[in-house]
Amino acid sequence: MNIIDEIRSRARQQPEHPALIADRSESDAKIEVSYAELIERMDRFSDRLRVAGCRPWERTGLLATQGIGFVEAGLGILAAGLCFVPISDDYAGAALEGFARRSQLHCLLRECNDFQVQRFSSVGDVDGQGDEAFRNLHPAYIRFTSGTTNERKGVIIGHQAILDRLANANQVLRIGPDDRIMWMLPMAHHFVVSILLYLRYGATILFPRNYLSRPVLELANSHGATVFYASPYHYDLLARDVSDMGLPRVRLAVSTASGLNLDIAERFYERMQIPLSQALGVIEIGLPVINLQHAREKPLSLGQVLPAYQVWLRDENGAPVTGTDPDRSHGEVCIRGSGTFDAYMDPWIPAAEIMRPDGFCTGDQGYFDAEGDLFLLGRRHNRINMAGMKFFSEEVEAVLNAHPGIRESRVYGQPHAHLGEIPMAEVVAVDPSHPPSKGELTAYCKQRLAVHKVPFKFELVSALEYTSTGKIKRW
Numbered sequence: 001m002n003i004i005d006e007i008r009s010r011a012r013q014q015p016e017h018p019a020l021i022a023d024r025s026e027s028d029a030k031i032e033v034s035y036a037e038l039i040e041r042m043d044r045f046s047d048r049l050r051v052a053g054c055r056p057w058e059r060t061g062l063l064a065t066q067g068i069g070f071v072e073a074g075l076g077i078l079a080a081g082l083c084f085v086p087i088s089d090d091y092a093g094a095a096l097e098g099f100a101r102r103s104q105l106h107c108l109l110r111e112c113n114d115f116q117v118q119r120f121s122s123v124g125d126v127d128g129q130g131d132e133a134f135r136n137l138h139p140a141y142i143r144f145t146s147g148t149t150n151e152r153k154g155v156i157i158g159h160q161a162i163l164d165r166l167a168n169a170n171q172v173l174r175i176g177p178d179d180r181i182m183w184m185l186p187m188a189h190h191f192v193v194s195i196l197l198y199l200r201y202g203a204t205i206l207f208p209r210n211y212l213s214r215p216v217l218e219l220a221n222s223h224g225a226t227v228f229y230a231s232p233y234h235y236d237l238l239a240r241d242v243s244d245m246g247l248p249r250v251r252l253a254v255s256t257a258s259g260l261n262l263d264i265a266e267r268f269y270e271r272m273q274i275p276l277s278q279a280l281g282v283i284e285i286g287l288p289v290i291n292l293q294h295a296r297e298k299p300l301s302l303g304q305v306l307p308a309y310q311v312w313l314r315d316e317n318g319a320p321v322t323g324t325d326p327d328r329s330h331g332e333v334c335i336r337g338s339g340t341f342d343a344y345m346d347p348w349i350p351a352a353e354i355m356r357p358d359g360f361c362t363g364d365q366g367y368f369d370a371e372g373d374l375f376l377l378g379r380r381h382n383r384i385n386m387a388g389m390k391f392f393s394e395e396v397e398a399v400l401n402a403h404p405g406i407r408e409s410r411v412y413g414q415p416h417a418h419l420g421e422i423p424m425a426e427v428v429a430v431d432p433s434h435p436p437s438k439g440e441l442t443a444y445c446k447q448r449l450a451v452h453k454v455p456f457k458f459e460l461v462s463a464l465e466y467t468s469t470g471k472i473k474r475w
Contacts, residue, residue: 002140002159003166004042004079006200011035014202017177020068022207023219033068038075038199045076045115049107052117056081057135058106059126059142063087063096065111067207070187071195073109082107083139083156086188102346103142103154126154126345133350137342141192143283154345155283157192164339165286166197168308172292173227173252177202180223180249184211184230185257193287194229203227213241224249231257232264235276239267247272254279254290258471259376259394263402265299278302280374284341284351284360285309289374301373302366309337311374313366314358321367330367330377334359365392382474384413384421389452393474396423396455399448405429405436410464410472411455425455428463435460 011019015036022031033041054060060082064070066089077084085103087096100108104126108118127133134156141157157165175181181198183205198205206223208216211234219225226249228235235255247253253268255276265276275295280302281287288311291303305311313321313331323329336359343350354360365383366376378392393411400409407428413421429435436444438458445454465473 001163002078003162003196003200004075006163007035007075007196008039010200010202011039014177017202018204019199020071020205020207021219021223022068023209023215031068033072035202038072041072042075042079045073045109046079048115049076049080049082049109049117052107053119054080054082054107054117057083057131057139059083059085059103059139060107060109061085061087061100061103061105063089063091063108063110064115065089066187069111069115071199071205073111073115074187074191074195075199077109078140083142084191085142086191088186088188104345127343127348133348134343134345139342142345143189143191145283155341156343156345158342161339161342162192162196164308165193166200168306168337168339169193169197169287170201171307172290173197175201175203175227179203179226180220181205182216182220182225182228182230183207184216184228184234190229190257190281193281211237213237214243217241217243217245217247220247220250221245226251228253229256231255232260233258235268236261236264239264239271241271247274250274252277252292256281259398260300261398261401262300269296269299275299280376282335282360282362285335285337286339288335288337291373294371294373298369298373301369301375303373305372305374306337308339309335310359311335312359313368314361318358324368324370326367326375326377330365333362333364333366333374333376335362336360382412384411384423386413386416386421386423386452387419389450391450391453393423396425396445396449396453399445400425400427400441403436403441403444405431405434406441408464408472410474412474414456423453423455424457424459426459426461426464428461432460432462 016034018032019035019038020033060077062073104124106123110116125131138158139156140159140162142154145153181203206219208219253274253276256279260278277291277295280289288309289302289305291301312334314334315321315331321331341351364376365378366374378394382393396411397409400406407430410426414424416422441458
């Protein structure tokens with residue numbers, strides 16, 4: 001069995017049940033695709049790829065706009081036995097060509113009026129063995145990491161890993177045919193423990209015409225949305241809505257893609273009476289941690305470890321970290337469990353060479369509190385060491401971002417001859433013509449941070465650079 005077999009089985013059980021609903025515009029009727037229709041459309045894409053000469057396991061890119069077509073085409077790639085490589089829809093020209101070369105794509109399914117199939121004539125292998133090792137993984141999906149702090153890596157996930165991930169996640173998410181999922185994230189970066197999971201378990205996925213609060217709330221209310229899957233940015237928009245519309249049927253609002261801001265969590269709860277549940281999604285692992293038990297009391301926690309995983313902390317020497325004091329008992333988050341990735345490509349590294357003996361080491365620094373809830377402090381790369389006093393950029397950024405005159409910030413450590421590193425900050429002002437002064441920001445930080453964490457310099461910039469997945473790009 002693979003994920004396509006599972007979705008076909010689901011369609012036989014509930015052929016007329018809606019799988020996808022898209023709200024196109026205020027004047028147009030909504031587009032609704034049943035499970036039976038989804039299978040038919042998926043198979044048409046699959047047949048088109050086979051006729052174009054695409055062969056099983058070949059790496060096949062998908063470049064398409066967000067929505068129903070992306071889902072149908074992506075499923076068609078998998079149904080044809082190909083390895084699905086989603087591509088962000090802002091790729092074009094040299095960037096697209098470079099991605100195709102790096103991924104060693106055999107085929108590209110591209111939305112252009114209708115979907116067109118392009119085959120590449122000169123394709124190298126990814127494993128140095130004529131793709132034999134790659135084929136032996138039964139590859140289904142390749143997704144590149146965000147590249148926040150280093151070079152982006154292609155993560156290869158096989159068919160069995162996908163099934164394991166979905167089963168692991170749904171032990172706690174409990175998605176079923178009665179669920180209506182409001183989808184608000186880019187499919188090129190979120191597809192496996194989301195789109196595939198919802199379809200595997202018979203839910204209906206809702207696509208709003210845009211992500212402004214009014215059309216989202218209208219669609220949610222007209223179709224009884226029960227689950228939201230979105231980023232803090234989207235929840236911020238909903239929290240600011242001034243209509244009288246609520247979300248009476250929503251049982252779960254998952255916040256992912258970036259760290260949740262306490263202000264957003266509180267305002268969203270005040271507006272909707274729904275706590276936001278942060279989740280730790282790791283491309284190499286799946287969904288090992290989600291905050292379901294204490295989302296209201298501890299909105300900044302990532303929550304409890306899922307039953308199918310083991311999560312532990314290690315210090316710089318690789319020894320386990322115990323205790324619940326965030327200043328003394330934090331360490332790198334390491335994860336074991338089923339559904340882990342099968343290999344990296346470019347360069348080729350089988351997962352077995354990375355996973356032993358510590359499981360997967362994420363690079364995230366975190367700690368567990370007394371109730372077993374996981375909190376992240378920051379990326380290991382974002383740790384600043386000033387005269388032996390260590391702290392994380394994210395902690396300082398959270399304080400700066402709460403200043404009413406600051407839209408966003410990036411904090412980093414600058415080498416210093418005597419202190420090792422000193423904290424520096426780039427800030428984007430809400431009103432660039434009247435930004436907060438250095439003195440104001442320094443005083444503001446001193447009231448909320450230890451003195452050694454206060455940036456030495458505040459540089460006003462017009463914007464920060466982000467990765468393709470919406471995370472601040474780091475050095």
